[in-house]
Amino acid sequence: MYIPKRYGESKISKCPFCGKDAFSQNKQKIPTCKEHKETTFDNVKCLCGSWLDMREGKFGVFFTCINCGAMNIKKVLEIATMTRQKEAKIHETRQQEKMQMAAKPVSYNE
Numbered sequence: 001m002y003i004p005k006r007y008g009e010s011k012i013s014k015c016p017f018c019g020k021d022a023f024s025q026n027k028q029k030i031p032t033c034k035e036h037k038e039t040t041f042d043n044v045k046c047l048c049g050s051w052l053d054m055r056e057g058k059f060g061v062f063f064t065c066i067n068c069g070a071m072n073i074k075k076v077l078e079i080a081t082m083t084r085q086k087e088a089k090i091h092e093t094r095q096q097e098k099m100q101m102a103a104k105p106v107s108y109n110e
């Protein structure tokens with residue numbers, strides 16, 4: 001398979017964890033900022049619910065899912081961000097529920 005070179009892409013990668021310019025690289029050879037040098041992509045789940053496998057190819061790090069196939073890091077980041085947002089939302093909802101529960105007068109059966 002012939003993969004054409006892509007031009008016009010910025011040389012400076014963004015840190016996948018915070019979006020800052022990535023001047024460092026973590027253990028997985030993923031460009032990161034200095035602060036996230038020690039942060040790695042662990043336990044990233046695909047949208048289908050399977051764990052993603054990290055691989056290193058000619059063109060850098062990529063991930064594979066047993067169901068969905070290969071995915072580039074950008075896609076995985078999107079998934080990770082989405083998952084994080086979803087989890088934050090669930091957390092928020094739970095907090096709200098808790099507050100509502102607390103606000104309700106508790107009635108005991110005597």
Ligand SMILES: [Zn+2]
Nearest residue numbers: 015018033036
């Ligand atoms: Zn960072």
Ligand SMILES: [Zn+2]
Nearest residue numbers: 046048065068
């Ligand atoms: Zn998948």
